[in-house]
Amino acid sequence: MGHRLVDASAPARLAAPDEGIGRDELALATRNHGLPLEALRYDVTPPGLHYVLTHYDIPYVAEDQPWHLIVGGRVRRPLELDLAALRAFPEVTTRVTLECAGNGRALLTPRPVSQPWLVEAVGTAEWTGVPLRLLLAEAGVEPDAVDVVFTGADHGVERGVEQDYQRSLPVDVATGTEPEVLVAYAMNGGPLPPQHGHPLRLIVPGWYGMAHVKWLREVAVTDVPFTGFQQTVAYRLRQDAGDEGEPVTRIDPRALLVPPGFPDFMSRARVVRPGQVPLEGRAWSGRAPVTGVEVSTDAGHTWRRAELEPADGRRWAWRRWHLTWDASPGEHVLSARATDSEGHTQPLDQPWNRGGFAVNLVQRVPVLCLEGDGTDPAGQPAYASRQ
Amino acid sequence: MGHRLVDASAPARLAAPDEGIGRDELALATRNHGLPLEALRYDVTPPGLHYVLTHYDIPYVAEDQPWHLIVGGRVRRPLELDLAALRAFPEVTTRVTLECAGNGRALLTPRPVSQPWLVEAVGTAEWTGVPLRLLLAEAGVEPDAVDVVFTGADHGVERGVEQDYQRSLPVDVATGTEPEVLVAYAMNGGPLPPQHGHPLRLIVPGWYGMAHVKWLREVAVTDVPFTGFQQTVAYRLRQDAGDEGEPVTRIDPRALLVPPGFPDFMSRARVVRPGQVPLEGRAWSGRAPVTGVEVSTDAGHTWRRAELEPADGRRWAWRRWHLTWDASPGEHVLSARATDSEGHTQPLDQPWNRGGFAVNLVQRVPVLCLEGDGTDPAGQPAYASRQ
Numbered sequence: 001m002g003h004r005l006v007d008a009s010a011p012a013r014l015a016a017p018d019e020g021i022g023r024d025e026l027a028l029a030t031r032n033h034g035l036p037l038e039a040l041r042y043d044v045t046p047p048g049l050h051y052v053l054t055h056y057d058i059p060y061v062a063e064d065q066p067w068h069l070i071v072g073g074r075v076r077r078p079l080e081l082d083l084a085a086l087r088a089f090p091e092v093t094t095r096v097t098l099e100c101a102g103n104g105r106a107l108l109t110p111r112p113v114s115q116p117w118l119v120e121a122v123g124t125a126e127w128t129g130v131p132l133r134l135l136l137a138e139a140g141v142e143p144d145a146v147d148v149v150f151t152g153a154d155h156g157v158e159r160g161v162e163q164d165y166q167r168s169l170p171v172d173v174a175t176g177t178e179p180e181v182l183v184a185y186a187m188n189g190g191p192l193p194p195q196h197g198h199p200l201r202l203i204v205p206g207w208y209g210m211a212h213v214k215w216l217r218e219v220a221v222t223d224v225p226f227t228g229f230q231q232t233v234a235y236r237l238r239q240d241a242g243d244e245g246e247p248v249t250r251i252d253p254r255a256l257l258v259p260p261g262f263p264d265f266m267s268r269a270r271v272v273r274p275g276q277v278p279l280e281g282r283a284w285s286g287r288a289p290v291t292g293v294e295v296s297t298d299a300g301h302t303w304r305r306a307e308l309e310p311a312d313g314r315r316w317a318w319r320r321w322h323l324t325w326d327a328s329p330g331e332h333v334l335s336a337r338a339t340d341s342e343g344h345t346q347p348l349d350q351p352w353n354r355g356g357f358a359v360n361l362v363q364r365v366p367v368l369c370l371e372g373d374g375t376d377p378a379g380q381p382a383y384a385s386r387q
Numbered sequence: 388m389g390h391r392l393v394d395a396s397a398p399a400r401l402a403a404p405d406e407g408i409g410r411d412e413l414a415l416a417t418r419n420h421g422l423p424l425e426a427l428r429y430d431v432t433p434p435g436l437h438y439v440l441t442h443y444d445i446p447y448v449a450e451d452q453p454w455h456l457i458v459g460g461r462v463r464r465p466l467e468l469d470l471a472a473l474r475a476f477p478e479v480t481t482r483v484t485l486e487c488a489g490n491g492r493a494l495l496t497p498r499p500v501s502q503p504w505l506v507e508a509v510g511t512a513e514w515t516g517v518p519l520r521l522l523l524a525e526a527g528v529e530p531d532a533v534d535v536v537f538t539g540a541d542h543g544v545e546r547g548v549e550q551d552y553q554r555s556l557p558v559d560v561a562t563g564t565e566p567e568v569l570v571a572y573a574m575n576g577g578p579l580p581p582q583h584g585h586p587l588r589l590i591v592p593g594w595y596g597m598a599h600v601k602w603l604r605e606v607a608v609t610d611v612p613f614t615g616f617q618q619t620v621a622y623r624l625r626q627d628a629g630d631e632g633e634p635v636t637r638i639d640p641r642a643l644l645v646p647p648g649f650p651d652f653m654s655r656a657r658v659v660r661p662g663q664v665p666l667e668g669r670a671w672s673g674r675a676p677v678t679g680v681e682v683s684t685d686a687g688h689t690w691r692r693a694e695l696e697p698a699d700g701r702r703w704a705w706r707r708w709h710l711t712w713d714a715s716p717g718e719h720v721l722s723a724r725a726t727d728s729e730g731h732t733q734p735l736d737q738p739w740n741r742g743g744f745a746v747n748l749v750q751r752v753p754v755l756c757l758e759g760d761g762t763d764p765a766g767q768p769a770y771a772s773r774q
Contacts, residue, residue: 048580049445193436265396331394
């Protein structure tokens, strides 16, 4: 028997009932990371706190290494552009909330075995680059164009298939303005960090992260629908493994709250004192503008409308919301739920699918409100805070 | 029954046999993150790839928020220094490899339930700040001084104890020069990111991460040994819960290799083609300078000496090493093992302790070397790479 790729690459599977997170899922969780939820306080996520999901390895690209973007396929004038040539095009900066399509996966029962996100795979950045439509106009898209295929420099094997990471967009999305797709070379005013696609990545505002191809090296216009692994095998909403499934595209609405008070190290449960507790968070939807956020402090039995900060014209970025909670002693579960102008909202029961994609189940934050005025014998450290 | 902190804060425990990673461990793993191992290629870890471990929440400190560092306790002239006053002291920049004391914990059997690191909780940065010994000299340490206690702005509950994060150093370490402890205000030439202690943190070169107190707001000299939670309850090497234990201090030697070839998405197993495969990695020890790295390509049965790059005078930073491996088809396990000038090295069997600290068990990297010249029917994508 020879040694073949499938020996290193198992098929997709669901976890057994009560099966804990395995070593393989943990290896993904220790490399990739979410947004620590207290960082929802920032309008723009500071470097290193934005979520990261890398399928294979982060390619090593030396600072002075030349990089060329190929624009080819069904175009009249194929282009090969270095970074200086890209910077000669008009520059656009867009604030975008990016969320992993697998966010929420680890909350599902049964759990699809993959990157085990809870709710934290999100972040907001200012992306600067060239509108893709300008590059495609320069190249001249042929009238028979169907899809635009994006290839990254990241290479690996997945479910037995060796591949460069590739995703496509329909040509009308790639050349559209709502959203305006960017070939980005800067994040928050600086060069892209390695893990965010240095030196070039795609930004598709409003779409889940799988569309934002990192380490972008080729844009190819095709006259047939793209059938690559990440388009037709992965990132589909399926109930059964044999289903063709629906493609994962735009980000479903979600609200997250900054967990109030302070945490227990291990359980991450929150502790507050009785009284007025300010609650705040962010809400977003890639489908339509967010129009409302409701908050529950009783595990979803009743809901109150939060105050949503005014829209500031940044359609593709999250919006801040806030509310005050009068906390009384006891155990509470806090939740927030976003609704957008097309009526999309978040489910209270899990929207199960086999890949664990687009799981926008409402967040649940357990909070313990202590008795009395906050002095708590069990909470006193066994040492003085200052000698 | 009232609601008390212990309701949110369970005692330390060991996982049951075959117990997978639980929801609580996962919540830590998705917030905190390790160094993706391919980033061992960089001399200095790019922002966002350096490991992060935060006990409680990352404190929110606005850009223009004033910050004062108190230096007090058993000193003749207590100080209260703002950032400008700190910058008026002589400035030192040191390249330091920082590793979490819990690195390797999730490899243990039985597994201590806490942040579940495999091997990746490490990073190297250039830290700039004021030598602590200069601040203490300015304040005038009293002759009866024993410990120096550092208090961060991060607040939480841990094993039932509400606390600000606090750690101490013996006064001779705090005022010493090997290592020279820094009060750092810059990382890699820029302000500290929030998750690395903005605006001030301690840097104790050669010591595990728990000593490098982040969001530093107070330095207090004491005339009695400090007995705080993080000093006498957590971060001790114990076999049984009742042991007093030994304190966790300096970093034990470790070598890590950049996993060669390309990965499988899910298993993270590596795939290479037959032939000469360059291997490289980093090695460090906080105890003494690294003097050798050995590499095994047969699961630890035989070892070959790697070429260690010359020491460049940066005592507290990792050193690069490399070696060429002649890979033949089949399944292999690669390992690397560092030794320092005091003879400390890495064990092949787990050095178990109840907290899972200082676990410098050698890394094991499973690699599949494919048959033949690299063409592999199972590896061909079901689509053309370019239309």
